[in-house]
Amino acid sequence: xxxxKVFRSLVKDSLDTTTQGSKKYHIWMAFLxxxxxxxxxxxxxxxxxxxxxxxxxxxxxxxxxxxxxxxLVGVAAAAVMxxxxxxxxxxxxxxxxxLIGEGLAVAAxxxxxxxxxxxxxxxxxxxxxxxxxxxxxxxxxxxxxxxLVLNGYLFLNISIPFYILFRRYxxxxxxxxxxxxxxxxSVFWAVAIxxxxxxxxxxxxxxxxxxxxxxxxxxxxxxxxxxxxxxxxVLAIIRTFTEFKIEDKxxxxxxxxVTVAAQINLIMLVSELFKEFYAPTHHSESAYYLFFGxxxxxxxxxxxxxxxxxxxxxxVLLTFGKLRNNLKxxxxxxxxxxxxxxxxxxxxxxxxxFIPGPYGKIAEYTPTGIEIGVTLGxxxxxxxxxxxxxxxxxxxxxxxxxxxxx
Amino acid sequence: xxxxxxxxxxxxxSATKQTSGSCGCGSSSGxxxxxxxxxxxxxxxxxxxxxxxxxxxxxxxxxxxxxxxxAVDAAIGEGPKKDGFDQVFDVQMDRRSAFKKLTASLLIGAxxxxxxxxxxxxxxxxxxxxxxxxxxxxxxxxxxxDEERNATVERLVRSYQLRKxxxxxxxxxxxxxxxxxxxxFNISKCQGYMDCVSACVEENNQDRNSxxxxxxxxxxxxxxxxxxxxxxxxxYHEVPAEGHFYMGTQCFHCDNPPCVDVCPVxxxxxxxxxxxxxxxxxxxxxxxxxxxxxxxxRRFNWSTPEVPEExxxxxxxxxxxxxxxxxxxxxxxxxxxxxxxxKNPACVEACPTGARxxxxxxxxxxxxxxxxxxxxxxxxxxxxGTEPKFWYFMD
Numbered sequence: 026x027x028x029x030k031v032f033r034s035l036v037k038d039s040l041d042t043t044t045q046g047s048k049k050y051h052i053w054m055a056f057l058x059x060x061x062x063x064x065x066x067x068x069x070x071x072x073x074x075x076x077x078x079x080x081x082x083x084x085x086x087x088x089x090x091x092x093x094x095x096x097l098v099g100v101a102a103a104a105v106m107x108x109x110x111x112x113x114x115x116x117x118x119x120x121x122x123x124l125i126g127e128g129l130a131v132a133a134x135x136x137x138x139x140x141x142x143x144x145x146x147x148x149x150x151x152x153x154x155x156x157x158x159x160x161x162x163x164x165x166x167x168x169x170x171x172x173l174v175l176n177g178y179l180f181l182n183i184s185i186p187f188y189i190l191f192r193r194y195x196x197x198x199x200x201x202x203x204x205x206x207x208x209x210x211s212v213f214w215a216v217a218i219x220x221x222x223x224x225x226x227x228x229x230x231x232x233x234x235x236x237x238x239x240x241x242x243x244x245x246x247x248x249x250x251x252x253x254x255x256x257x258x259v260l261a262i263i264r265t266f267t268e269f270k271i272e273d274k275x276x277x278x279x280x281x282x283v284t285v286a287a288q289i290n291l292i293m294l295v296s297e298l299f300k301e302f303y304a305p306t307h308h309s310e311s312a313y314y315l316f317f318g319x320x321x322x323x324x325x326x327x328x329x330x331x332x333x334x335x336x337x338x339x340x341v342l343l344t345f346g347k348l349r350n351n352l353k354x355x356x357x358x359x360x361x362x363x364x365x366x367x368x369x370x371x372x373x374x375x376x377x378x379f380i381p382g383p384y385g386k387i388a389e390y391t392p393t394g395i396e397i398g399v400t401l402g403x404x405x406x407x408x409x410x411x412x413x414x415x416x417x418x419x420x421x422x423x424x425x426x427x428x429x430x431x
Numbered sequence: 432x433x434x435x436x437x438x439x440x441x442x443x444x445s446a447t448k449q450t451s452g453s454c455g456c457g458s459s460s461g462x463x464x465x466x467x468x469x470x471x472x473x474x475x476x477x478x479x480x481x482x483x484x485x486x487x488x489x490x491x492x493x494x495x496x497x498x499x500x501x502a503v504d505a506a507i508g509e510g511p512k513k514d515g516f517d518q519v520f521d522v523q524m525d526r527r528s529a530f531k532k533l534t535a536s537l538l539i540g541a542x543x544x545x546x547x548x549x550x551x552x553x554x555x556x557x558x559x560x561x562x563x564x565x566x567x568x569x570x571x572x573x574x575x576x577d578e579e580r581n582a583t584v585e586r587l588v589r590s591y592q593l594r595k596x597x598x599x600x601x602x603x604x605x606x607x608x609x610x611x612x613x614x615x616f617n618i619s620k621c622q623g624y625m626d627c628v629s630a631c632v633e634e635n636n637q638d639r640n641s642x643x644x645x646x647x648x649x650x651x652x653x654x655x656x657x658x659x660x661x662x663x664x665x666x667y668h669e670v671p672a673e674g675h676f677y678m679g680t681q682c683f684h685c686d687n688p689p690c691v692d693v694c695p696v697x698x699x700x701x702x703x704x705x706x707x708x709x710x711x712x713x714x715x716x717x718x719x720x721x722x723x724x725x726x727x728x729r730r731f732n733w734s735t736p737e738v739p740e741e742x743x744x745x746x747x748x749x750x751x752x753x754x755x756x757x758x759x760x761x762x763x764x765x766x767x768x769x770x771x772x773x774k775n776p777a778c779v780e781a782c783p784t785g786a787r788x789x790x791x792x793x794x795x796x797x798x799x800x801x802x803x804x805x806x807x808x809x810x811x812x813x814x815x816g817t818e819p820k821f822w823y824f825m826d
Contacts, residue, residue, distance in 0.1 A: 075757035076716075077641070077733035086721045086731060146716015146731065146758025149567070153696040153715055160571045160697045160713075168695035168719055230689060230815045231725035310660075383727040384649065384680065385660025 064402010084388035090144040092371030103252015104130035105215030112208035132411035234311035249286035251366035254359035335365035606703035620786035623670035623677035630781030638736035682728030682763035683819030690720035
């Protein structure tokens with residue numbers, strides 16, 4: 026009964042918190058709302074005309090939506106890189122960052138689910154996919170595994186921070202016996218969500234570009250580079266705009282994680298390129314299309330040749346401790362690394378899987394305005410959700426928001 | 432023998448159902464408890480479908496009375512439904528009754544709205560709304576009992592009647608026993624006329640706007656072998672072109688189909704006679720099957736498919752050429768509406784050169800068996816382990 030009262034008060038307080046703020050905050054939220062509305066309008070157009078409103082065709086049947094979905098699963102999985110040292114290894118440095126990281130994971134997962142729904146041809150019959158209500162093709166279909174692990178991870182990442190914040194809100198200390206097992210579970214779970222997402226593609230014998238054993242590990246490496254890179258950027262923003270204290274030491278430690286992951290990712294990229302281009306087979310055509318274009322079709326060249334130099338540059342800069350420990354350089358590196366991996370793992374992974382087609386047909390893919398509008402809307406949704414979560418969490422963590430017994 | 436009984440039974444059912452009118456709500460709720468376990472078995476293999484159903488016919492005549500009672504009960508608000516999610520979870524629970532009440536109130540609401548708007552067509556639009564509702568929340572065709580299958584077929588026929596004032600004929604004929612369909616393609620004979628393509632489009636009611644075609648004819652250069660990547664599958668010139676040969680591809684109805692494994696909702700499956708089919712109403716449109724198919728055999732309805740009314744083939748099968756909607760997959764079914772009626776698929780019939788051969792692989796006297804036994808046949812991408820039932824050969 027008391028808990029219910031506290032919960033009600035928490036909801037009320039967080040509503041107050043999220044609706045009040047500086048002018049900059051209001052402009053930011055208004056901007057996000059506007060982009061979301063534009064996205065919703067675009068989605069309504071897509072609902073009316075079907076997926077023909079997008080650039081996808083029978084030849085390239087997955088595009089921008091699934092690209093973003095794949096990338097964001099990685100971002101969600103990256104929260105674990107902060108959870109593990111904090112909860113499991115008791116590294117106090119990360120305690121400040123971990124709630125932010127988990128909030129980011131929640132926002133990323135919501136975006137993932139939104140992208141999947143946006144990609145569906147029949148969103149009105151999506152209940153067919155709910156275990157129990159519909160028919161769940163488990164364990165045959167990797168997509169059902171993905172539904173399970175993504176929702177499970179979402180649950181974990183909502184419940185752990187909620188428990189901690191709920192205790193803090195009442196001025197109590199969270200009991201590690203309750204949240205540490207959950208945190209340990211989420212460590213394994215994070216690896217699972219990304220590996221399962223990789224298996225989604227890796228298991229298709231029809232698409233040689235995806236059907237390689239390195240895809241899963243490479244997913245993990247790139248995720249653990251791009252995700253913490255985003256966390257660093259977010260922490261930098263939070264540090265400037267709120268009184269939430271994040272020490273340089275914390276950010277530098279996360280920078281270390283980004284560096285190692287980026288290095289491993291680069292090694293795997295080299296290994297992949299070697300395999301595709303040293304002794305090219307019929308199966309290397311997709312890679313040729315991606316990096317050099319095929320028969321004059323070169324739509325992806327500007328993208329991939331932006332991503333590769335950015336990736337290499339960021340990794341090289343990060344490798345030198347002196348440069349990495351300069352926060353300005355670190356932020357710059359994180360930004361370009363994030364962009365590079367978004368391209369590489371989104372567009373650069375999904376689209377070439379379909380080109381050339383099963384019989385060698387090359388049909389290129391360009392997203393339409395509607396598709397881009399929906400995509401931006403979903404990103405705005407993610408930012409919106411994250412802002413709300415972070416604002417409440419920060420207020421509780423800094424001790425400004427407490428349950429008042431009247 | 433039980434198989435024959437089953438098909439006899441199926442037709443009989445559809446006949447009785449048609450006379451009983453379209454109280455879809457009642458008929459879909461056939462509350463017989465026994466098939467529950469059967470349905471859960473069917474989700475693993477189609478072989479069980481026939482087994483499970485084959486043992487039912489004797490009891491079905493008894494059930495029809497109970498069925499009627501259940502229908503009455505369902506109309507009042509009692510009695511378990513056996514469709515939709517109940518196929519998997521047939522447990523009595525509160526949520527369901529709440530759900531049912533929601534259904535009823537929505538139906539009443541929809542009916543009330545439509546009747547208040549129009550005086551003359553009140554009954555029709557009410558029926559339409561009811562049909563739409565039941566179609567939205569029906570179960571997976573693969574797991575339906577025979578009664579449920581007939582009920583949905585009947586609803587679809589009635590719905591078409593209400594909307595277009597025309598009658599269509601829709602079958603839900605099951606796979607026959609000792610039949611496994613196979614296909615052979617004579618590369619030496621094909622001249623690239625593409626009569627098969629147009630016959631297929633007409634037969635299977637494919638979207639005319641997007642020019643969807645199940646069959647692709649690849650024009651290849653002589654002396655270069657099978658170079659698909661250099662072939663032209665979209666030519667508009669006189670055929671046969673000098674120095675070229677032709678090769679057709681479509682869904683190969685693999686015996687080990689990767690598209691079936693990846694479907695998250697079992698909306699596509701391999702039937703007992705080897706056909707890989709789709710329940711268009713169960714498909715959620717994720718297009719995972721499309722990514723998994725190594726043969727470019729699947730097509731997606733990117734927008735609402737449109738076929739001019741006078742061109743619609745009204746002889747339809749639930750799993751075959753019935754009208755699709757936007758956002759669902761479709762594919763070649765070897766013209767299930769024809770092949771299960773003992774006819775050749777439209778492409779085979781239309782081919783002017785006799786390059787296409789279709790038949791029952793289990794019948795030792797069939798032409799397809801003769802081809803497989805006497806010609807040097809091969810299949811595409813055999814290294815993938817998909818076991819296509821589509822062979823190529825040369826004279």
